[in-house]
Amino acid sequence: MISPRRITAVLKKELLQLRRDRMTFGMVVMIPLIQLLLFGYAINTNLRHVPVGLVDHANTELSQTLVQIVQATQVVTVKEVFLTPEDAEQAITEATIRAALIIPPDVDSRLARSPAVGLGLPDATDQTSSRPVAHWIVDGSDTMVASAIKSLRTMPLTELLRLPPNRQVPTFEVTLYFNPEQRSAVNIVPGLVGVILTMTMILFTSSAIVRERERGNMEMLINTPIKSVELMIGKIIPYIFLGLIQVAIILGLGHVLFSVPIHGGLGTLLVVTLLFIIASLSLGLVISTLAQNQLQAMQMTIFVLLPSILMSGFMFPFDGMPKPVQVIAQVLPATHFMDMIRGVVLRDASLYALRSDILWMVGFAVVGLLAATLRFKKRLG
Amino acid sequence: MSDLVVATSGLTRRFGEKTAVDNLDLEIRTGQIYGFLGPNGCGKTTTMRMLTGLLTPSSGSISVLGHPMPDYAEPLKHEIGYMTQIFSYYRDMTVLENLRFAAEIYGMPRKTTKDRIDELLGTYDLTENANQLTGSMSGGQRQKLALAATVMHRPKLLFLDEPTSAVDPETRRAFWEQLFDLVDQGATMIVSTHFMDEAERCHRLAILEHGVKKADGTPRQLMTDLNAAVVEVEGDGLRQVKRALDETGKTLSTAQVGARLRVLVEKSEADPVAMLQSLLQGFPGLSLSVQRPNLEDVFVSATKGALS
């Protein structure tokens, strides 16, 4: 029967080796730390201060005020002034600026009739007044930059003539729950838990069996009475604790540095992360029994990691993905975890509300552990 | 029950086209040190792996301690100890940690573990290295640790794969003393080696070449039964003498040993010295004498197919 003594023996051995493996131990702490800072500070989906150029054919007081108002939105910053649109185009091609505002000579008269200034709606047949005030040329290759500039298309210009802003009645009223200030960190930090756990948990265990084989320990191990299950369980338990340390680092620092709220209970959080850690570890063990060497184990880990970052809903909203991609993404534990961790951390979702994700995760872990145990043979051939 | 510990018949293992072990019949009795003697690649490790149930034979049958292998591999793990050719305990753990691991994996009772480890540390002269990382020890110390861990659970049957290949002669002597102590306590051992002096210490030997058993018996028996005469040639110009003899094709082998040339001649030759003298007329001043065969002579003639 399964012997707790042998499981403890493997577990203790793994801990001893881990303690002397400074590199791995450092990774446990450094990966979440660096990733958190990178994603928290560097990645911002609200684009600000896009460098742009200016070609002002009018050069009047009004045109200068127009430029100031545009800059006041903070979406763009004028970096260079050009004499001709051709010069501006050249600069866009050279990527010194991402877009250029071209103000026509008759900007004053256009402004006077522009609906954006709020002097009343122009007649639809009135050709002159329905012309835009000025022209943006944009490097459209980066969709984020392009849509930032496009958002300026209908900006109100009432300020220009020192008129009171003419309030438009919105079609819809929108109330934002859970992240009213629309800070990206609130969504990214809990998701980061999933990405980092996928990366480190699979990476550590995927080399676990392979390493024994590469270092020649396997022949000794399979000559002992140890059972496959005992070996598998003994190998994953230490990493469960490492995983929990990482979760604590990410959520704790996320809370302190980026004020990411933690609405859910710690018990719920623990259950959800434990499930994901065990599912990831068992996936790592399966890889470990498939790979012939550590390089292969690493390659297979990346094969799982990439879709876990791109398709899980961490980077791009799951709902926006095409149906076939969604189906594939559903196989990954990370996709279910994104759902669960954001649910618990941001919305205080209950375990019952997350039951389908939880069931799936349990199933994945059990199948993974079984597959690894069955695949692991105490034979060389 | 017979005292047969290991018996195989027609044991064969192929790797693709290559036959690593070829139709091997073995009978190994209790209380013996049984040696596999042969050069690298002759199939010693492959044979041991099949006997311990790690490799499945391509054909043939194995019985170990009265049970068929590899079917009984798991229950027999408690009775068998296997010291692998390459050190297979953990280099990033200390001697003590490795021994504790072995004790726990073999399910040694908690109460007796400490005493057993202390006893082994003493026996194998490792007490001072107890807290040293295994990776920083000498080859000889590592082999002692490997042996200590292998005998932790007091196996009845021990497999030692080239246990002293990376060890100095002094350590090798001490190591063998310990093996005889273990035999004295009732263990049976199968040891592979490519050293003649080591093979000579075994109770019985099988000489392997390309996976085929060329001879087996006690070292003494093998030496007396040798189907060849050994003549030593002393004198000047031994390299030329060797070349001349090799060209005649009338000797089984010639090998220089220091200032002498050791020549093997078919035993059917009535007077080997006279025969060689007639071949060496062009070399004056040589002295020839008949010698007692040693194990190397046995090995050389066995692998040349000249054994009775």
Ligand SMILES: Nc1ncnc2c1ncn2[C@@H]1O[C@H](COP(=O)(O)OP(=O)(O)O)[C@@H](O)[C@H]1O
């Ligand atoms: N796993 C394997 N795959 C292919 N060939 C192997 C394998 N193991 C051993 N061999 C081959 O079988 C032969 C015997 O090897 P081995 O038993 O290791 O010899 P020894 O231990 O006597 O040096 C060698 O030619 C070796 O190349």
Ligand SMILES: [Mg+2]
């Ligand atoms: Mg070998």
